[in-house]
Amino acid sequence: MAPSTQHVFIDGTFADLAQELAEYLNVGSEVQPLLEGNVNKKDEALKKLVTASTALNSSPEKEFTAAYNLLVYLVLQSPSVNMFLPRICENLSKPITSSPVNGSGLALSVLTTIFNLLQPDNEVRFNVFQAILRLVKSSGLFEMLRPQLTKLDKWIVEWDAEEEDQRKLFSQIADVAEDAGEEEQAYQYVLKALRTFDSGEVSSPDAQGLSLRALKVALLSNTHYDFQDLTSLPPIQALNDSHPIYFELLEIFSEKELEDYNDFRDEHDGWIEEQGLDNSKLHRKMRLLTLASVAASTNSRELEYKRIAKALQIPAEDVEMWVIDVIRAGLIEGKLSQQKQVFLVHRTTYRVFGEKQWREVATRLDQWKASLRSIKEVISTQRQQAEAQKEREMQEADRKATGAGSGATGMSGGRRGGGGKDMVEMGTD
Known part of the structure; x- marks a missing residue:
């Protein structure tokens, strides 16, 4: 759909063009009287053309677009355009x-033309888009x-669309x-x-139906792991009253681990299958989310293989996979160390960030402060x-320099004295 424009290049008067289209649609005899005389019954003529x-x-395919464009052009000449x-x-x-x-492509082309010919604020644009x-x-x-x-x-x-219309469109x-x-x-x-649901509508059948649809898609998706976008929505929260088992499952995928999911299955035996959910997909996703939680909760940043195996309930040889x-x-970033049998955690994603996570952050900050201290x-x-070693070295250097200076002065004086005596004796002779 291109930017809106009102330019249509069709030559001819309304009456001539309308009669031409009427003949093409085999209603020429019905339309012609409405276009003649002093009283031009344009809207009545258009009603017959549209019908x-x-x-x-x-x-024929080669005539389809031209015929429809002509009809649209004629309708746009009417003050009752939104009726047709x-x-x-x-x-x-x-x-x-x-x-x-x-x-389908031909029809879409004509609908796009209609959409673009209408003013941006024309409410009929909403109907055309639908x-x-x-x-x-x-x-x-x-x-x-x-x-x-x-x-x-x-x-x-x-369009100034109301919330109900927006909901329908979405x-x-x-x-x-x-x-x-x-x-x-x-x-x-x-x-x-x-x-789009206000506070009084969150428990309505429509709201709950859409909530279940969103939850099922999120649970079964191969790429969706963050459930905070769901838990923050009032209609989803209302599932706690209308569909408590679904809400319990959402809480497990939001912040709990594999063991909790297994307990859920035991408690609600057969429920997952009855709801058309795929247990193999859910079980796999829970393992991935559990590993993300375990990685986020480790303080040492070194996650042992055996701890991963226990949390995911898998053999040790499957840990790396x-x-x-x-x-x-x-969900995480890091490096596997086969030699040390640990996973070195570089970065991890918190599935939920609440009081527990703030405590973990506080604990790590305390550890970092202690380490820095x-x-x-x-x-x-x-x-x-x-500094003490440097001071000792400087003192030692000073002592050596002082000792060397004193020794050099004594030797020099002896030589001068001896030399003077020789010169006197030489002078006596």
Whole structure:
């Protein structure tokens, strides 16, 4: 969808063009009287044209776009344009029988033209966009929609769309994305829809239905490991009352470990399978999240293989494989040391950051302060020792210099005395 424009290059008067289209749609005899005489019944003529326009879906492919563009151009001449366009959009959402292969693309092109011809704040743009979504969903042309989603927030503001309409739109986009296999995109638009519920609606059937949809996607996703985006939403929190078992499962994936998940399964035997959830996926994700938690809670930054094996309930020989999987998931960074049988933790992701994590941070800060204090004491001691050694060396050097100076003066005086005596004796002779 290109930037909005109002330029349409079609020559001819309204009456001539309307009659031309009426003849093409085989309603010329019905439309002609409405276009003649002093009283031009433009809207009545348009009503007949729009009603008959369903036939355009079976018109030859090479004539389809031109015929629809002419119809759109004529409708835009009416002050009642918003009465006619929704019907045209509805027609374009239906199959183009004359072109099974290219029909969706042709219809999408016409809908895009309609969207762009309307003023940005025209509320019918909302209906046109919904028609585009229906067409994209049925045709699988999600790639044509993707670039436009970046403008959606701006459009919603321009349309002054109410929260219920926004919710409907976000849900539609989520459906379209899901059908196209765009799991993450679908998930994000379900979250957007959930954010449109006010405090009095969070327990409504619609809110709870969307909440369960979002939770299931997050649980089964191969790439989603952070559940804070869910737990912060009021409709999700309302699951604690309406669907307490689901909420319990969410809490486990948000902040608990594999042992808790296994206890959950034992307590609710068969429930996961009944809900259509995949235990193998959930079990694997819990192991990855558990390793991230264990890595985050270690103070030494050296995580022993045996501790990992115990936490993940796996054989010791599988530890390195699981560590590599957690690194690939982006939950931790570090280096494996086969020689020392430890994983050296460089960075880890906190799954939840609450009182417990603040205590861990405080403990580490205290450890760092103690380490820095010890280092400072060692440096201070070394400096004092160095200064004392330097002082001793300087004193020793001074003593040597003083001793050497005294010895040199005595020898020189003896020589001068002896030399003087010789000179006197030589003078006597």
